[in-house]
Amino acid sequence: xxxxxxxxxxxxxxxxxxxxxxxxxxxxxxxxxxxxxxxxxxxxxxxxxxxxxxxxxxxxxxxxxxxxxxxxxxxxxxxxxxxxxxxxxxxxxxxxxxxxxxxxxxxxxxxxxxxxxxxxxxxxxxxxxxxxxxxxxxxxxxxxxxxxxxxxxxxxxxxxxxxxxxxxxxxxxxxxxxxxxxxxxxxxxxxxxxxxxxxxxxxxxxxxxxxxxxxxxxxxxxxxxxxxxxxxxxxxxxxxxxxxxxxxxxxxxxxxxxx
Numbered sequence: 001x002x003x004x005x006x007x008x009x010x011x012x013x014x015x016x017x018x019x020x021x022x023x024x025x026x027x028x029x030x031x032x033x034x035x036x037x038x039x040x041x042x043x044x045x046x047x048x049x050x051x052x053x054x055x056x057x058x059x060x061x062x063x064x065x066x067x068x069x070x071x072x073x074x075x076x077x078x079x080x081x082x083x084x085x086x087x088x089x090x091x092x093x094x095x096x097x098x099x100x101x102x103x104x105x106x107x108x109x110x111x112x113x114x115x116x117x118x119x120x121x122x123x124x125x126x127x128x129x130x131x132x133x134x135x136x137x138x139x140x141x142x143x144x145x146x147x148x149x150x151x152x153x154x155x156x157x158x159x160x161x162x163x164x165x166x167x168x169x170x171x172x173x174x175x176x177x178x179x180x181x182x183x184x185x186x187x188x189x190x191x192x193x194x195x196x197x198x199x200x201x202x203x204x205x206x207x208x209x210x211x212x213x214x215x216x217x218x219x220x221x222x223x224x225x226x227x228x229x230x231x232x233x234x235x236x237x238x239x240x241x242x243x244x245x246x247x248x249x250x251x252x253x254x255x256x257x258x259x
Contacts, residue, residue: 001117003046003080003195005254007053008033009069010084013121014056015250018173019184028250030181033082035188037257045196051254053078057247062086062100066107069249074114076254081111082119082158082191090123090138097138101145108153119191120146121158128167158191163200175228 008014016031033054040046053076055069065085073081086100108118122143126132143161150157163186165171171183179187193200 001045003040003117004049005051005076005078006037006040006046006080006082007073007076007078007116007254008037008056008082008084009065009073010056010082011060011065011088012056012058012178013087014054014082014084015058016054016056016184017058018175018178019181030184032179032184032187032191035185036082036191039188039192040195041257043192043196050257051078052251052257053249053254054251055249056084057249059088060085062089062103066103070107070110072249072252073111073116077114078116078254080119080195081116082121083107083111084121084158086142087123087139090135090142091132095138097142097145100142101149104146105149105153108149108155112153112155118153118155119158119195120150120155121191122146122161124166125161128169128172156194158187158194160187160190163187163190 010033014031014033016029016034019030019032021028021030031054033056034052037050037052041048041050053073055072056065057069060068062085065083070083083104086097086104089095089100090097104120108120111118123139126136126139139161147157149155160166165186166179166183171180171186172178173180190200
């Protein structure tokens with residue numbers, strides 16, 4: 001299959017949070033999906049004339065992704081769509097991963113009926129961050145459903161959970177919720193390998209073991225992370241607001257990839 005147009009749907013992961021844009025523009029990011037679009041211009045499964053749109057918006061829950069972004073993707077008629085969502089839902093107490101998967105399955109069917117090939121992605125393994133380990137089982141159930149959807153519908157899967165290089169915290173930004181530029185590059189290379197039907201290139205990407213921290217240092221560092229990153233996120237949930245409120249897609253139209 002050769003792809004000539006690609007559209008990315010999702011939340012902050014696909015928007016590319018904390019992966020600065022090359023032009024240095026504030027609050028504008030490059031991200032794994034942008035990097036994948038660039039890689040596809042030189043891939044045998046892509047095209048030098050590839051056009052690309054990115055409709056992903058930070059903070060979006062799966063319902064909003066399906067209601068807002070899927071219809072726009074159907075209008076654009078790309079031949080490749082990455083649909084990655086549900087992570088923000090899984091973090092919320094009481095989230096039902098099976099119900100989320102049913103909604104995701106319906107969206108995959110709609111996109112495939114338009115002629116698009118669909119690329120899904122599993123959620124990350126949250127065991128790296130002590131305070132997020134509690135949702136590891138929920139994410140695991142959602143991931144199992146994603147593999148089932150892919151097998152049933154013939155979709156591709158980007159296995160974020162199984163990417164061991166991402167178990168190294170240096171591949172994450174300071175907030176531990178979004179990848180660093182290096183992390184986004186690793187994901188983009190994984191996505192390209194999936195689309196090209198070849199093994200993941202993991203040479204040189206072995207995670208570095210984090211040295212043991214003295215108890216006082218660990219407590220201080222975790223407390224600082226809670227104050228600077230987790231507490232603001234929880235505050236937005238309590239106020240029922242989102243970091244993406246009022247934001248629009250960064251690339252709402254299919255445009256030729258700029259290198």
